[in-house]
Amino acid sequence: MQDRSNWDWDPGKRVVLDTAKCSEGVQWMEELHVSPDGETAAAICCTDEAEFGICVNGDFGEDRYEKAICPTFTPEGKYVALVSQDMEWYVSVDRELWPEGYGFLWNIMVNGGGVAVAVQQDMQYGMCVNGETWENLYDNANNFTFGPDGKSVAAAVQVEPMGQAEIFKFQSGIFSVAVNGEPWKEQFVNVYTPVFSDDCASVACQVRRSLYDYTIAVDGKVWNKNYNCVWEPVFKPGTKDVFAPVRIAGKWGMAANGELQWENKWTQLWQPQFSKDGKNLWAIGATGFGKFTVVKNNAPWSVTFPVVTDLVLSHDGEKAAAIAKKSGDKYTLVVNGSAWAGDYDMIFPPVFSPDGTKVGCVAEKNGKYNILVNGKPCGESFDRAFTPAFSPDSAKVLVKGVSGTEYSRSVLDATGF
Amino acid sequence: MKESKFDRKIDDIGLKEGIAKLTPEKIQQTFQKFMDSEAGAKLRVYHETCVRCGMCSEACHFFVSHDGDPSYSPVGKVTQTMNVLINKKGRVDAEFVYKCAQIAYTECNLCRRCMHYCPLGIDTGYIMSMVRRFCHLLGVTPQYIQDTAHSHSATFNQMWVKDDEWPDALLWQEEEARDEFPNLRIPLDVVGADIMYSVIGPEPKFRTQLIYQAAAILHEAGVNWTMPSLPGWDNSDMAMYTGDFEMMGRLKRAHFECAQNLKVKKVVMGECGHAFRSVYDMGNRWCGWDNYPVEVVHSIEFFAYLLRTGMIKMKTKFPGPVTIHDPCNIIRGRGLMDELRFVAHEIAEEVIEMTPNREYNYCCCAGGGVINCGPPFKNVRVKGNKAKAIQLRGVKEKGVSTVISPCHNCHGGLEDIIHGYELGMDLKFLGDIIYEHMEKTKAVE
Ligand code: SF4
Ligand code: SF4
Ligand code: SF4
Numbered sequence: 001m002q003d004r005s006n007w008d009w010d011p012g013k014r015v016v017l018d019t020a021k022c023s024e025g026v027q028w029m030e031e032l033h034v035s036p037d038g039e040t041a042a043a044i045c046c047t048d049e050a051e052f053g054i055c056v057n058g059d060f061g062e063d064r065y066e067k068a069i070c071p072t073f074t075p076e077g078k079y080v081a082l083v084s085q086d087m088e089w090y091v092s093v094d095r096e097l098w099p100e101g102y103g104f105l106w107n108i109m110v111n112g113g114g115v116a117v118a119v120q121q122d123m124q125y126g127m128c129v130n131g132e133t134w135e136n137l138y139d140n141a142n143n144f145t146f147g148p149d150g151k152s153v154a155a156a157v158q159v160e161p162m163g164q165a166e167i168f169k170f171q172s173g174i175f176s177v178a179v180n181g182e183p184w185k186e187q188f189v190n191v192y193t194p195v196f197s198d199d200c201a202s203v204a205c206q207v208r209r210s211l212y213d214y215t216i217a218v219d220g221k222v223w224n225k226n227y228n229c230v231w232e233p234v235f236k237p238g239t240k241d242v243f244a245p246v247r248i249a250g251k252w253g254m255a256a257n258g259e260l261q262w263e264n265k266w267t268q269l270w271q272p273q274f275s276k277d278g279k280n281l282w283a284i285g286a287t288g289f290g291k292f293t294v295v296k297n298n299a300p301w302s303v304t305f306p307v308v309t310d311l312v313l314s315h316d317g318e319k320a321a322a323i324a325k326k327s328g329d330k331y332t333l334v335v336n337g338s339a340w341a342g343d344y345d346m347i348f349p350p351v352f353s354p355d356g357t358k359v360g361c362v363a364e365k366n367g368k369y370n371i372l373v374n375g376k377p378c379g380e381s382f383d384r385a386f387t388p389a390f391s392p393d394s395a396k397v398l399v400k401g402v403s404g405t406e407y408s409r410s411v412l413d414a415t416g417f
Numbered sequence: 418m419k420e421s422k423f424d425r426k427i428d429d430i431g432l433k434e435g436i437a438k439l440t441p442e443k444i445q446q447t448f449q450k451f452m453d454s455e456a457g458a459k460l461r462v463y464h465e466t467c468v469r470c471g472m473c474s475e476a477c478h479f480f481v482s483h484d485g486d487p488s489y490s491p492v493g494k495v496t497q498t499m500n501v502l503i504n505k506k507g508r509v510d511a512e513f514v515y516k517c518a519q520i521a522y523t524e525c526n527l528c529r530r531c532m533h534y535c536p537l538g539i540d541t542g543y544i545m546s547m548v549r550r551f552c553h554l555l556g557v558t559p560q561y562i563q564d565t566a567h568s569h570s571a572t573f574n575q576m577w578v579k580d581d582e583w584p585d586a587l588l589w590q591e592e593e594a595r596d597e598f599p600n601l602r603i604p605l606d607v608v609g610a611d612i613m614y615s616v617i618g619p620e621p622k623f624r625t626q627l628i629y630q631a632a633a634i635l636h637e638a639g640v641n642w643t644m645p646s647l648p649g650w651d652n653s654d655m656a657m658y659t660g661d662f663e664m665m666g667r668l669k670r671a672h673f674e675c676a677q678n679l680k681v682k683k684v685v686m687g688e689c690g691h692a693f694r695s696v697y698d699m700g701n702r703w704c705g706w707d708n709y710p711v712e713v714v715h716s717i718e719f720f721a722y723l724l725r726t727g728m729i730k731m732k733t734k735f736p737g738p739v740t741i742h743d744p745c746n747i748i749r750g751r752g753l754m755d756e757l758r759f760v761a762h763e764i765a766e767e768v769i770e771m772t773p774n775r776e777y778n779y780c781c782c783a784g785g786g787v788i789n790c791g792p793p794f795k796n797v798r799v800k801g802n803k804a805k806a807i808q809l810r811g812v813k814e815k816g817v818s819t820v821i822s823p824c825h826n827c828h829g830g831l832e833d834i835i836h837g838y839e840l841g842m843d844l845k846f847l848g849d850i851i852y853e854h855m856e857k858t859k860a861v862e
Contacts, residue, residue, distance in 0.1 A: 028600055031607055049599075050592075067588060069605055070646060104581040106646060120581040142572065142580050142648065158571075165564040165791075167431055175571065190570050192667075208570070211556065211661065229663045247663075249454060268705035270670075290707025307710040309677045329682070329712055346609065346680055364609070384609070 007037045007398070009391050013410040017041045020405045021058035029055070034386050035077040038400040038409030042079045044068045054081060054095055061095050068092070074110040082108065082117070091117055091128070098131040112150025118142075126181060127153045134181030141178070143205075147196035154179045154203050156191035171211060177220070179203050184220040191217075193232040197240060204233040204242040216244045216258070223258030231270045237278040245269040245283065254283070254298070262298040269295065275317015282320055284308050294322050294334070301337035308334070310349045314356035321350040321359045333375070335359050340375035351387060353394035358417055360388040360397055371399045374417040379410055390414060423516040429793045431560035432518050436511040439555060444514060447554050448507025456547045463539050464503050467492065473541060476534040478779045479524055482803035489801075491531040491541035494520050498548045518557045521548035523794045524801065527658070527785035528745040533776065542785070546660065553660030561791025565655040568618070570664050573671050574651035576618035584646045586621035590628045594636075597860050601636045603628075606679065607643035613676045613711075614644050616687040617653035617825055624825075630852035631687065634720075637859055638728040642685075649675030652686055654695035658786030662703055669700030676711040683712045685719045688846045690746035690824035691784060697751065715747055717823050720847055721756045724763045731764055732856040737819065738767040739845070740812040742831060743778035744824035752776075761821055764850045769817050771808040779804050781822070783830025799837040802830070806838035819843045821850070 008014075016039065023029040027046040034041045040057055047053045052068040053060045056079065065083040072080055083092045088101030091108075093115060105128075107118040116129040124137035127144060129151060140158035147153065160174040173187040177194050190208035197203075204218045213226035216233045218240070225246075233244035236256075246255045246264070253264030254272065262269075268286035275282070285295040291304035294311060307325035314320065321335045330343035333350055348362040360373045362385045369385035370377045378388075382401030389398045397414040401407075452460070474480045474490035483489045488497060498517045501509060527542040535541075552558060558566075568577045578586075584605065591603040604610065614635065620627050635642050644650065649671040656664035673696075676684050686692060696713050704710075714722075723729040741761050748754045754775040761768050773779070782802035787794070809820065809831075820831060820842055828844050835842050 028602065030602075030604070046600075069584070069588070104585055106581055106584055118580060120579070125579070125581075140571070140579055165560055167560055167563045167567060168434060170564075170567045170571075212554065214663075229666070286705040289702075289705060292705070306707060309710075325710065346682065348609070348680055 004037075004389065005392050007391075008039070009396055009398075009411055011396070011411050011413065013408050015406050015408045017057055017407040018405050019043070019402065019407055022055035023405075026053075030071075032384070032402060032407060033071050033073055033079070034400050034407065035073045035079070036075055036389060037077060038386075038389075038398055040073075040077060040079065041407045042071065042073075044071055044081065052083070054079070054092070056095070063095060070106070070108055072108055072110065074113075074115065076113060078115070080108050080110065080115055082106070091115065091131075098128070100128070100131070100133060102128070107144055109144065109146040111146040112148045114146070114150030116144070116146045116153050118144050118155070125157070126178070127155060129153050134178070136178065136181045136183070138178065138183075143192055143194060145194045145196065147200040148198060149200045152180060152196055152200040154194040154196065154205075156194065156205070157183055159183050159187060173209075177203060177205055177217070184217075186217065186220040186222075188217070195233060195235065197235040198237050202235070202240055204235060204244075206230050206232065206244070216242055216255075218242050223255070225255075225258045227255075232272070234272045234274055236281075237274055237276055239278065243272055243274075243281060245272060252285070254281070266295070268292065271311055273311060273313060275313055276315075277317060280317045282311060282313060284311050284322065292324075294320055294337070296320065301334070303334065303337060303339060305334070312350050312352065314352040315354055316356055319352070319356050321352065323347045323349070331363075333359065333361055333363075333372070335374075340372070342375070348387065351389065353390035353414065354392055355394040357394060358390060358397075358414055360390065362387060369401060371397070371401075373397055373414055376417055378414070378417070379412050423512075423519070425797075426515065427519060427523070427793050427797065429519075429559045429790075431558050431563050432515050435518070435555065435557035436515050439511040439514060439557070441508065441510065444509060444511070444555065445507040448502055448551060451551050451554060452503075452507075455550070460499060460503065460544065460547060463544055464500060466537050467495070467539055468537070470536065473531040473535045473539070476531040478530075478782060478804040479801045482801050489524060491525075491535075494525055495541055495544050499544050502548075502551070514552060514555055514557050517548050518552040518559070521545045521552060522559050522562065523787055523790050523797065525785060526745070526780045526782060526787050528780035529749055530745070530777070530780060533749070549658070550660035550662065558659050559790040559794070562655055562659055562786050562789040565789050566659045566661050566664060569654070569656050569668055573648035573668060574618040575653045575655050576622040578618055578621050578651075580648060583621055583648075583650060586625055587628065587644060587646075590625050590632060594629050594632050598633060598636055598857070599861060600859065601632060603632050604643045605646045608678075609680050610643035611641040611682050612643070613679055613681040613684045614642055614687070615650060615652045615672070615684050617689045617692055618651045619825060620687065627687065627846065627848060630848045633852055633857075634723070634729060634848065634855065637855060637857060638723050640728070643679060643681065645675040645679060647675070652684075652692040652696055653689060654692060654700055655786055655789055657695050657699050658691070658789070662699075665695065665700045666703035669696060670704055672696065673701070673704075673710050681711065683714050685714050686716060688716045688823035688825065688848060690744035690826060691786075694746040694750055715751070715753060715823070716847060717747065717753045717757050717760060720760045720851060724760060729851065730856045731851075731854050733854045735765040735819070735845075735850045735854055738769045738815070738817045739765045739819040739821050740769050740771050740809075740817045741774065742771070742781060742820055742822035742827055743775055744822060744827050745778070745780050745784060747824065748778065749776045757823065760847055764847065764854060765821070769812050769815050771812050779808060781805060781824075781827040781830030782834070783826045784824075788826055788829045795833065798830070799833050802834055803838075805831070806834050806840065809834065809840050809842060810838070813840055813842060817842070819845055821845050821847060823847050
């Protein structure tokens with residue numbers, strides 16, 4: 001994580017880039033991405049026929065590629081993209097290429113200061129982490145995950161070949177989990193959503209043991225119960241305990257290490273998330289058909305909505321915010337069980353201030369984008385805006401947006417909200 | 418007569434090996450559990466309500482195509498399957514399960530035409546889908562559709578398209594299309610775009626020209642759109658048709674989460690019928706949403722919008738008369754018959770209707786997963802739709818040689834009928850004609 005105390009928190013607005021510098025003389029400029037501190041703005045541009053460059057704060061550098069895709073900034077502010085040259089794909093980090101070229105690359109993941117990506121080489125599949133490719137590649141790989149240490153990775157991998165429509169072979173279990181390239185010896189019909197423990201020493205995932213039996217496997221060992229369906233598991237921080245939503249008799253509950261902890265009374269229950277101290281377990285749940293809400297330690301908020309997404313916790317894990325879609329395709333943000341006033345055409349994922357007293361997000365209405373803090377507009381409207389950030393003392397908010405061709409970052413007082 | 422006697426049994430390895438593992442106890446226990454925990458109440462009501470009047474018979478293309486053989490009528494199919502299961506409380510033999518599976522998976526398209534003719538509103542398509550669910554729970558499913566369900570489970574698409582092959586196909590089509598439209602982009606993963614365009618598995622695998630055409634139309638219309646680069650892009654759902662509802666829910670969750678993560682306002686779907694049923698009716702509801710969590714618009718509605726607003730203008734119209742095949746899932750199931758006709762009249766010089774049409778149209782006989790049951794059942798499927806062949810021949814005699822249908826499965830089914838009955842007609846998607854005949858202001862001269 002970038003140390004926010006080093007960011008420029010001097011109040012006021014600063015224009016960082018006139019995007020015309022990127023778009024002038026090129027065939028087209030793609031979407032602008034900005035670094036978390038707002039100091040760097042970058043975009044892929046088609047500079048000529050079948051020629052692409054990466055424009056960073058108006059500078060194109062010298063390198064050109066046959067194609068560049070999937071750009072993103074890491075939390076530390078590195079600009080990562082996938083680029084192709086001479087029919088091979090490379091990872092570009094701050095416009096420096098990792099040495100090895102691949103048949104194809106996709107799914108950039110960033111965590112713990114590292115970068116990982118899914119790779120295909122000679123029709124074999126695996127991962128490359130911080131420039132190092134797995135020694136073992138597989139007939140297929142998907143469901144990639146990247147651990148919080150910025151080094152450990154895992155994926156569902158196909159460990160046995162299968163011919164066309166060999167349905168019984170498939171049902172015998174030809175998938176496993178590869179952790180840092182090494183497969184578990186256990187095989188399953190399907191493997192979904194592997195996840196690391198916080199020390200990255202263990203991996204848990206959903207497994208399908210037959211067409212009808214789903215459960216959770218931890219380091220290859222399955223829970224002693226099967227379920228009609230399960231969703232993504234999560235480790236309790238600081239422990240090896242694994243929690244996951246499980247479906248029993250058509251209703252969802254939460255199990256820990258194979259034992260039901262939350263009674264199976266939920267119409268839906270997914271996206272479990274622990275507070276960092278492991279005290280609170282949160283999830284998105286539905287108390288009835290079309291009645292979605294947020295659940296904290298098995299207790300729902302009192303409000304329900306047709307759709308709830310993007311559950312985000314405060315730093316201490318005591319509070320939460322989530323996006324709710326209301327009827328009429330309008331959106332709002334719900335914080336600690338209370339919906340913000342006003343309807344928006346879209347709400348983007350929220351962030352909490354470090355002290356947990358404020359929540360900010362981007363909201364769009366009639367094509368104009370605003371930063372909202374605790375439900376009120378903060379600063380100007382933009383043609384496009386980026387996720388805001390609060391200062392370490394929670395007193396200021398960094399607002400980033402584009403108006404016309406002008407990309408600016410502004411530090412505003414956040415105490416009045 | 419033993420309940421399992423069945424003189425039209427077709428050899429299928431999935432069904433054969435599936436029943437080899439069954440015991441009478443397993444069949445009976447599975448049926449009991451299925452009735453107690455899943456569908457018992459509704460099925461019993463239908464079972465007790467049906468007065469065997471036979472008014473549904475003529476509604477079914479299988480019955481009509483098999484010269485009125487009552488065993489192909491909707492009520493006949495229920496009588497041979499679910500009614501026996503209910504009456505015998507699941508005490509049937511393994512051969513009977515084979516028969517149930519063959520009837521439910523390959524002799525009913527779940528097209529729901531018969532429901533419109535039943536004075537009591539009995540939904541035989543639903544009953545047949547529950548027979549399929551029971552067969553799925555016993556592991557008795559035709560090989561090829563089961564393989565498709567496996568593909569869904571392992572890759573989240575129906576064609577075993579690997580994670581990299583999808584974005585690679587999009588980049589390839591983007592490059593191809595750029596020869597015609599120099600600034601065309603297929604924008605990947607653009608968060609906050611207005612529209613996510615979604616397709617079904619066969620498009621990147623066999624029908625990449627449809628991606629090209631859609632990109633050309635969206636580019637010409639100036640739409641703010643995107644496509645996801647990661648799994649969840651495929652909106653299709655054969656698991657819904659094998660009766661694997663847990664997998665159906667997993668697929669729909671992945672699909673809608675793609676759209677939710679991209680923060681798009683709408684998902685525009687390519688021209689597919691069954692996928693629409695899965696996203697707006699079945700898969701979404703399994704997840705607990707009472708409607709779709711992100712608005713889903715079928716291509717018919719989207720093209721109608723583009724034409725009405727002038728975002729797309731036709732330079733010429735398709736010459737010569739066309740006819741319309743109404744896909745059940747979006748016409749009978751969703752009511753888009755007027756929009757489909759609006760688009761057809763906008764893009765073609767003349768439209769000559771088949772009769773019956775709109776919500777009374779006969780199914781193509783491919784839908785409901787029947788075509789996905791593969792080669793063993795192909796001849797029977799084609800034979801099972803003489804009714805459609807007669808309809809098509811009727812318009813052919815009026816000079817129509819082009820059939821429009823905005824559904825992939827319908828194309829598959831109609832292609833086989835056109836070939837099998839030597840009708841010599843062409844099939845078109847709406848997008849084929851729009852792409853060929855629209856004004857291309859952004860294309861090179
Ligand atoms: S029309 Fe309805 S009541 Fe009559 S036989 Fe058919 S399903 Fe039964
Ligand atoms: S194919 Fe259609 S009309 Fe025939 S029984 Fe099935 S749902 Fe009814
Ligand atoms: S394939 Fe087409 S006509 Fe046939 S059931 Fe599906 S939507 Fe209906």
